[in-house]
Amino acid sequence: MNRRTFRRAVLSLGIATTTLVAAVATPAYARPDHLAPTPAVASPVFAITDGVARQVAVTDRSELSRLGVAAASGPVDLLAAGVDARLAGDLRAANQRLLVAKGLPGGTGSLLRLRLAHPDMRAALARGEAPLVAATPPDDSAASVHAYDRSGATVVLDAARVPQRPVLVVDVDTERALTAGLALMRQELGARGIDRAAPARPTTRASGVSASAGYWATKVNAVRLSDDEEPWIKGDAEIYNLVAGFGLDGKVKVDLVQMPYLDHDGTTYYPNQLLVHFSSYKYNLADVVMMEDDGDTNYSSLVKAIAGALLVIVDGGAYTPLVNAILDAIPTSWYTDDPDFVDAWYTLSTASSGRKHGAGANGWMDVAPYWVEQF
Template sequence: MKTLQFLFRSLLVSLLIISCTDSTELSPEEEQLNSESVNKKEIALELISLMKNEKFKETTLELLRNQKNGVLLSEVLSKNTSYVDDQSSFRKLSKQSSELEKNAVSEEAPDKIEILEIWMHNPKGNTDFSNLLFSYAPKGEEKDWESVIAYDMNKKAVVLDAKITPNQPVIVIEENGIEALKKEVYHMNRLLKESGLQKSSFNGGKVHENMGANKTGGLETTKLDKIRLNNDEESWILGAAEIYAITSGIRSEDNSPEIKVITMEYLDHEGTDYYPNQILLFWDDYQYQAANIQFFEKDDSGNYKELTQTIINGVFQIIGTVTTQPWVSVLGQVAGAILEAMPEAWFRNDDDYVDSLYTIEKNKTYTNHYGARGNAKVNLSPFYVAPN
């Protein structure tokens, strides 16, 4: 019965949106369905008001033209302070952007971090922006999306196909993009460290002066030289993927694990070779010369705090039972505990759980090495970071 009510309500809202001629006002049904802190329709309409200034529009398009990932809305606004005709829209967007970014770095950050970004869908490199549209991802499950609502420069609603990529340029409002992922990964690592599952000072794969170093003063690492993910069938409105890695190894002789989360912001589209030159494994963090690397895509509806705590709980459940087991067996169990922590729905959707590279060895080079699912193909190589 609830399912039928939801479908009826969704159909009603779709009909109301499509039939409207002036989209400035939100219907009660839309307000109810758009109850999250970010109202993307409202943001799109406010942005259109600002984009009516030709200089504002020109500067914004230049910022977006060559960007693979999103651009912070706050950055767009700061670049355009001299070209604002609608001060009310500017103040509203500036305030909301600032508040969300401030909340994201707070120790009391919300369970779901939202940061406003915009990016441009323009696959054919159009230079004619007279038919520019503004849109955002629909609510609900991607598999259920049939259409996407967009707005033209006159704020008139336009219905786009969710599965067929439009030929015209579309500016997309995003609140769960790469900037939100970076902040979530920061908090995930903080929680892991507080729980005792991460010993190093670490931030997204960057080397810090107080990270563990060997007796020569340098760092022995494994570097990701190349990576390619298989194609998926994501809707065009989702834009670039937000991929992160979770690395795990055995820290000490009592089989205590070491876990890190690393953003991979460059890895935005499947079916493409990337050459990141990114350090993923720091061998001085581990007691033994093998570790795991697992890849996931950010779940827009997920709760990173709950996810991290489930990982922590799952790993601690096995710690007390593995002190006498061979370390290589425990290494696999730690990776298994991380997968067990992931929501069941992720394993019905290839976009969320990407792949696992098990038992990656120190001082070993891997060329065209496939993950366990055959979805990720990587080149890995040993890399020594010499001291200054």
């Protein structure tokens, strides 16, 4: 999935409009208007994967051919690829640096993978054409892709046009990284006193002549993200949501909800997924911030930034939207690629129904109230 082009200047306008029409009290947290985009910073993850790409490109010809054949069938775990001892040692060292760059525990496992850039390249590989090797670039708006040939020389490719020559891509196993990252974030948020909004308070609802115990939730019937142009080298991203509201104790609660099926822009998905659980909320409102991991996310830094912003918000007796606080906690420089902000939905309630467009106009969700019955 490609890099969202949504920037803070646009976000401020979209969010301000959404906040004005929301039937809630004026937020006690005001989004600063003076923030300006900062220059792009070098990506530590890209520096690692780019170095690995060059090492793979100059490896033994037969070994590179074997890796290409394997990658044509699906992503290859580079640490389990059975390469020669010297390259294997370099890959293990690179993977350890990658775990540090992403703020993940050492026991997370291998994050380095190799994949074929585009299915149309399989025929060229089958004909025996020597592949180029590249790393996933950190900037979706770049006009070119830098790949390496057998000699280690740089070959510049058009980012908008799939090349005739096969390209193998070194990138991050974002599925594994996200699973480990969200586990870390849940642990760290809990340690800082920001709990999950797990079902905790049974209620009753009149249903004809009887009553049943349970709680209200918001169900996502369909979801779609904007159809943006993306470079051919980009792989699928991993989508997750920060669902935030005030708990019964008046403290902020955050749920981290994955959407593992949401692989592509311009495609409508029908997950029937529960997104917001209202059983533990003080108010009948919650906010959703949708994000994606394209590879660069440092989860340790992310959770510290978000926790630091949310812990200072005090329940003032009226619901305070939490989207601004979450987004302002993320350094502007991170918006160059990761953690990618996708969109935000303000003040979903137990009555929310129908199509809800995000504040940034980058996606929509069809939602409906859902009563979760207690056994």
